[in-house]
Amino acid sequence: MQKIIAVANQKGGVGKTTTAVNLAYGLALAGREVLLVDLDPQANATSSLGHSFSTVPPQGHCLVAGKPPKAESAGPPRLALMPSAPSLQAVARILAGAPDRDFRLKRALAGERERYDCILIDCPPALSIFTTNALAAADSVLVPLQCEYLAMEGLAQMVGVIRSVKRGLNPSLGIYGILLTMFDADVDLNREVAAEVRGHFEREVLDTVIPRDEALSEASSHAKTILEYAPRSRAAFAYAQLTLEVLSDRAEK
Amino acid sequence: MQKIIAVANQKGGVGKTTTAVNLAYGLALAGREVLLVDLDPQANATSSLGHSFSTVPPQGHCLVAGKPPKAESAGPPRLALMPSAPSLQAVARILAGAPDRDFRLKRALAGERERYDCILIDCPPALSIFTTNALAAADSVLVPLQCEYLAMEGLAQMVGVIRSVKRGLNPSLGIYGILLTMFDADVDLNREVAAEVRGHFEREVLDTVIPRDEALSEASSHAKTILEYAPRSRAAFAYAQLTLEVLSDRAEK
Numbered sequence: 001m002q003k004i005i006a007v008a009n010q011k012g013g014v015g016k017t018t019t020a021v022n023l024a025y026g027l028a029l030a031g032r033e034v035l036l037v038d039l040d041p042q043a044n045a046t047s048s049l050g051h052s053f054s055t056v057p058p059q060g061h062c063l064v065a066g067k068p069p070k071a072e073s074a075g076p077p078r079l080a081l082m083p084s085a086p087s088l089q090a091v092a093r094i095l096a097g098a099p100d101r102d103f104r105l106k107r108a109l110a111g112e113r114e115r116y117d118c119i120l121i122d123c124p125p126a127l128s129i130f131t132t133n134a135l136a137a138a139d140s141v142l143v144p145l146q147c148e149y150l151a152m153e154g155l156a157q158m159v160g161v162i163r164s165v166k167r168g169l170n171p172s173l174g175i176y177g178i179l180l181t182m183f184d185a186d187v188d189l190n191r192e193v194a195a196e197v198r199g200h201f202e203r204e205v206l207d208t209v210i211p212r213d214e215a216l217s218e219a220s221s222h223a224k225t226i227l228e229y230a231p232r233s234r235a236a237f238a239y240a241q242l243t244l245e246v247l248s249d250r251a252e253k
Numbered sequence: 254m255q256k257i258i259a260v261a262n263q264k265g266g267v268g269k270t271t272t273a274v275n276l277a278y279g280l281a282l283a284g285r286e287v288l289l290v291d292l293d294p295q296a297n298a299t300s301s302l303g304h305s306f307s308t309v310p311p312q313g314h315c316l317v318a319g320k321p322p323k324a325e326s327a328g329p330p331r332l333a334l335m336p337s338a339p340s341l342q343a344v345a346r347i348l349a350g351a352p353d354r355d356f357r358l359k360r361a362l363a364g365e366r367e368r369y370d371c372i373l374i375d376c377p378p379a380l381s382i383f384t385t386n387a388l389a390a391a392d393s394v395l396v397p398l399q400c401e402y403l404a405m406e407g408l409a410q411m412v413g414v415i416r417s418v419k420r421g422l423n424p425s426l427g428i429y430g431i432l433l434t435m436f437d438a439d440v441d442l443n444r445e446v447a448a449e450v451r452g453h454f455e456r457e458v459l460d461t462v463i464p465r466d467e468a469l470s471e472a473s474s475h476a477k478t479i480l481e482y483a484p485r486s487r488a489a490f491a492y493a494q495l496t497l498e499v500l501s502d503r504a505e506k
């Protein structure tokens with residue numbers, strides 16, 4: 001299993017947070033020590049696990065300053081969380097001029113690699129200093145992809161960004177996989193996009209496909225993971241399947 | 254009708270581009286001269302109108318440098334487009350240190366106010382220099398909101414950002430309205446979130462609600478607006494209704 005996985009896609013609303021939270025929980029359930037890093041000022045991963053960002057010191061400040069994170073228990077056993085907060089946004093401006101701005105997260109996580117079996121990083125939408133920090137720190141990238149036309153268009157851009165980070169900031173970066181999300185077999189466009197993406201990126205597309213399932217949105221509104229909220233739902237089965245696929249350490253694409 | 258409207262929400266995938274493109278087309282259909290500014294490096298508004306970003310000189314460069322935009326016909330009569338391209342992303346770094354970085358778009362559009370009845374700006378997700386430029390240049394903000402829990406959580410953040418821009422960069426900025434999108438009356442969570450948002454922001458929520466309708470995604474994959482692609486669909490009716498609501502110049506909230 002890859003040690004540090006960035007869950008990233010510059011396209012918005014494709015299921016990055018939903019995937020990061022539910023995969024982190026799945027891996028912890030399977031006995032792994034997991035750290036979930038919320039690198040988005042929206043702090044959606046933080047609130048999806050029931051943590052309110054007003055009470056936690058925004059870990060982002062120490063993190064982006066290159067200090068080890070103050071992770072806290074996320075609730076479920078073996079799952080730690082580095083929470084975020086809207087104030088993280090201000091750090092982007094502060095760091096903009098720093099020469100080593102892209103390596104702060106890598107440095108902050110260096111000491112954590114030994115403490116956890118897996119570190120998942122939930123990235124914000126758009127290509128910002130947060131996403132480049134995550135790509136510079138990660139061993140590989142999991143790219144959630146909504147089976148829609150505009151999201152597919154952005155995939156080539158995202159793959160290009162990963163390749164350019166691999167050439168520059170992080171030569172060992174790979175694509176862990178492309179995860180098809182919000183898939184509804186009754187929607188023609190979803191089927192067409194899925195077929196086209198598999199055609200272009202056959203090796204990268206993961207076997208697991210996440211179906212569209214409103215139980216996922218309900219779960220986050222109850223600050224629960226899908227496996228806690230609706231363990232017999234189609235989405236819970238899919239995220240359990242994804243967890244097994246990641247544990248079987250699919251050869252990195 | 255407000256002259257410059259930014260279509261913005263830092264939450265990803267809530268229908269910003271879909272709203273900007275279809276509202277722009279609706280207003281042009283109703284006889285207004287409209288400019289649609291694509292301020293997202295993803296260039297989704299550009300490709301939704303069938304323009305390929307590889308062939309157009311990225312207008313963003315001249316725009317963010319404060320020069321008048323080179324708008325081109327978007328196709329439909331009375332609709333002009335300022336296209337974007339992925340290369341716009343690089344401009345964010347170049348501008349980061351400039352003292353007047355937030356006012357470049359405002360300056361670039363100053364001369365355009367007289368040429369168009371309405372200028373719509375499609376903003377990227379996340380709060381970046383592109384969104385602050387749009388908020389500094391706009392008269393008001395239209396906030397598309399998916400009726401989901403995580404999107405609702407972000408609304409308070411977005412309203413806070415608009416208020417702080419109003420206090421600083423642009424004292425005349427107002428909230429044009431909150432547009433509920435991807436609404437499915439059969440989904441409990443959608444109804445609950447819609448009711449909660451109306452409770453908190455009663456004056457700001459627009460009367461028009463955009464239903465979840467796969468015809469919208471299909472339309473963008475055919476580089477057509479909804480009114481061209483599926484004029485009798487529920488989504489086409491909703492965007493026509495939104496156009497009328499905007500034309501009736503609802504008092505700014």
Ligand SMILES: Nc1ncnc2c1ncn2[C@@H]1O[C@H](COP(=O)(O)OP(=O)(O)OP(=O)(O)O)[C@@H](O)[C@H]1O
Pocket residue numbers: 011012013014015016017018019040044123124125181182183210211212213214216217218220235263264265266378401402403404
């Ligand atoms: N498979 C799914 N089926 C139905 N709804 C889903 C699914 N996955 C995610 N959602 C919902 O869709 C919305 C977007 O998902 P999410 O917030 O995880 O995406 P994101 O890529 O993290 O967004 P952002 O770009 O804003 O960070 C959320 O309201 C979430 O609850």
Ligand SMILES: Nc1ncnc2c1ncn2[C@@H]1O[C@H](COP(=O)(O)OP(=O)(O)OP(=O)(O)O)[C@@H](O)[C@H]1O
Pocket residue numbers: 010011012013125148149150151264265266267268269270271272293297376377378434435436463464465466467469470471473488
């Ligand atoms: N009312 C709707 N019903 C169904 N699908 C929709 C609706 N509105 C938008 N979509 C689809 O949902 C996806 C997200 O919409 P869109 O890209 O317009 O959101 P956005 O806020 O501009 O995203 P981003 O944050 O990446 O800029 C697109 O694939 C679009 O076709």
Ligand SMILES: [Mg+2]
Pocket residue numbers: 016017018040044123124125
């Ligand atoms: Mg997210």
Ligand SMILES: [Mg+2]
Pocket residue numbers: 269270271293297376377378
């Ligand atoms: Mg968009």
